[in-house]
Amino acid sequence: MMGDLCARFLLLLLGFLGCTAGIVEMPQEVSAVLGKDILLPCYYRVQSVEKVTQVAWSRGSSSSRQNMDVATLNPNYGQHIFPQYEGRVKQMASMDLTNASIMLKNAVQADEGTYKCRVNTFPAGSFEDSLRLTVLVPPLPSLNPVSPLVEGQGRTMAASCTAEGNPIPTLTWETEVKGTNVTRTSAHSRSASITSEFYLEPSRDMNKKTLTCVVSHPGLYQEKRVQHILEVQYLSDVSIRGHEDGWYEGREGGTVKCFSEGIPAPKYSWSRVNGSLPRGVKIDGDTLIFLEPLTQEDAGVYVCRATNDVTSRHSSVHLNIAEGEPPKLNLVSISIIAVAVVTIVLLTIVVVAMILVNRYHKRKTKRLSEKIEELSTLSRECSRRGLSSNTASADIKAQMEEGIQLQSGNYPDSLRDASISSIMGEEADRRSYSTLTTVREIETQTELFTSAAPAEVVKEEEEGPELLRADKEQKEEDEEEKERGGLIENQPFIKQAMTHFYKENGTLRAKPSTNGIYINGRGHLV
Numbered sequence: 001m002m003g004d005l006c007a008r009f010l011l012l013l014l015g016f017l018g019c020t021a022g023i024v025e026m027p028q029e030v031s032a033v034l035g036k037d038i039l040l041p042c043y044y045r046v047q048s049v050e051k052v053t054q055v056a057w058s059r060g061s062s063s064s065r066q067n068m069d070v071a072t073l074n075p076n077y078g079q080h081i082f083p084q085y086e087g088r089v090k091q092m093a094s095m096d097l098t099n100a101s102i103m104l105k106n107a108v109q110a111d112e113g114t115y116k117c118r119v120n121t122f123p124a125g126s127f128e129d130s131l132r133l134t135v136l137v138p139p140l141p142s143l144n145p146v147s148p149l150v151e152g153q154g155r156t157m158a159a160s161c162t163a164e165g166n167p168i169p170t171l172t173w174e175t176e177v178k179g180t181n182v183t184r185t186s187a188h189s190r191s192a193s194i195t196s197e198f199y200l201e202p203s204r205d206m207n208k209k210t211l212t213c214v215v216s217h218p219g220l221y222q223e224k225r226v227q228h229i230l231e232v233q234y235l236s237d238v239s240i241r242g243h244e245d246g247w248y249e250g251r252e253g254g255t256v257k258c259f260s261e262g263i264p265a266p267k268y269s270w271s272r273v274n275g276s277l278p279r280g281v282k283i284d285g286d287t288l289i290f291l292e293p294l295t296q297e298d299a300g301v302y303v304c305r306a307t308n309d310v311t312s313r314h315s316s317v318h319l320n321i322a323e324g325e326p327p328k329l330n331l332v333s334i335s336i337i338a339v340a341v342v343t344i345v346l347l348t349i350v351v352v353a354m355i356l357v358n359r360y361h362k363r364k365t366k367r368l369s370e371k372i373e374e375l376s377t378l379s380r381e382c383s384r385r386g387l388s389s390n391t392a393s394a395d396i397k398a399q400m401e402e403g404i405q406l407q408s409g410n411y412p413d414s415l416r417d418a419s420i421s422s423i424m425g426e427e428a429d430r431r432s433y434s435t436l437t438t439v440r441e442i443e444t445q446t447e448l449f450t451s452a453a454p455a456e457v458v459k460e461e462e463e464g465p466e467l468l469r470a471d472k473e474q475k476e477e478d479e480e481e482k483e484r485g486g487l488i489e490n491q492p493f494i495k496q497a498m499t500h501f502y503k504e505n506g507t508l509r510a511k512p513s514t515n516g517i518y519i520n521g522r523g524h525l526v
Contacts, residue, residue, distance in 0.1 A: 161213035
């Protein structure tokens with residue numbers, strides 16, 4: 001009693017002095033996996049004036065209100081483990097009781113409950129806190145297949161998956177086949193179980209497909225998967241082959257074969273309608289072999305029957321034995337026909353190609369002709385325009401000749417003989433290259449000359465009458481200029497014409513020029 005009073009007095013004194021007590025730190029809930037070690041943490045945040053004198057662990061059970069001592073930790077006397085947990089509890093930090101955590105080894109479901117950590121200090125007193133320990137029981141799933149699955153039997157349970165644990169596990173299905181599942185659960189004293197059944201309608205396309213049960217649980221590091229390979233029993237329709245070839249009397253080695261698929265593998269049997277199998281016939285599994293040459297007695301309806309654990313199916317074929325051997329094909333004739341067909345095909349391709357090429361060239365030629373016609377039309381139009389121009393040039397030439405005649409009549413014959421007569425003689429010879437020009441050159445020269453001096457010609461046409469009147473007045477002046485040798489230079493037309501000639505051995509010859517001058521037979525300048 002006296003001790004308690006002293007302790008309370010010290011607490012009041014510490015509170016009066018402004019000192020605060022320490023704090024116990026531990027989680028509210030801890031989970032342990034069945035069979036694994038689990039740490040039960042407990043930490044005390046000590047103050048500067050405090051000292052931990054002892055730590056006591058106890059466990060409260062949900063079925064009993066009494067606490068069960070687990071361990072006592074003392075800095076002077078060490079740890080004391082109570083008999084119920086002897087060998088299963090270990091102190092984590094023996095020298096420092098501020099870390100009062102303990103290790104519980106090999107956890108079992110009976111270890112579940114509330115654990116208290118009580119820390120005794122001086123002079124602050126004792127402090128405690130508690131945590132809830134849950135032991136997780138991982139499930140051990142099991143898959144129970146239902147067999148056999150038979151095609152056509154309708155909705156059937158393919159497999160069931162069961163898992164038990166604490167807390168209750170979760171089950172899902174992974175598969176390529178189409179189906180549904182039904183799940184049911186059941187509770188136990190310390191665990192719960194779940195069962196899921198997978199239903200489907202068996203078909204042969206489900207055979208060898210995988211059905212997987214996936215189990216999820218907090219006590220598992222990763223999901224658990226249990227696989228099952230589906231096996232669906234079935235038997236397909238029966239077909240007979242080998243009777244398509246010609247069957248005739250005397251044929252050797254005739255065989256017919258029966259085909260069917262199934263799980264398990266089917267067995268075959270042969271029979272003939274309205275009679276037994278003929279002599280010389282052997283059954284080799286799914287094949288019927290005629291060991292002797294065929295006769296009319298071998299004809300008839302033959303039945304093949306396939307049977308397995310699921311069902312039985314059959315098919316029939318009618319063997320008709322023809323009289324006599326059918327004509328054999330001549331390989332040489334067939335080869336010749338094949339070569340002929342190939343040749344005809346190649347010739348057809350060549351002819352079609354030639355026709356297409358010919359049509360192409362015709363189209364090209366037609367287009368070229370149209371282009372030439374267009375060019376010819378344009379040329380004729382240009383020629384007509386040139387003819388009109390030549391007509392105008394001819395009028396100008398005539399006026400120029402008249403002007404020359406009017407003026408040349410007043411000049412002495414010596415001048416005419418020295419100039420115009422020599423030019424006319426040269427025109428008569430036509431030995432000079434200037435007289436050998438073609439008609440087109442003449443036209444070109446005329447056009448050039450007309451374009452070179454249009455203004456002077458027009459001027460002469462306008463002043464023609466005045467020029468005739470002025471000739472009489474200037475006659476005396478021209479004679480004087482003639483004596484001085486300047487007559488030719490004063491005549492505009494002769495002066496212009498003389499620029500296109502040069503003297504050679506006393507003869508005037510035309511100069512090579514783009515604007516050529518043509519002297520007609522009368523000696524007139526054009």
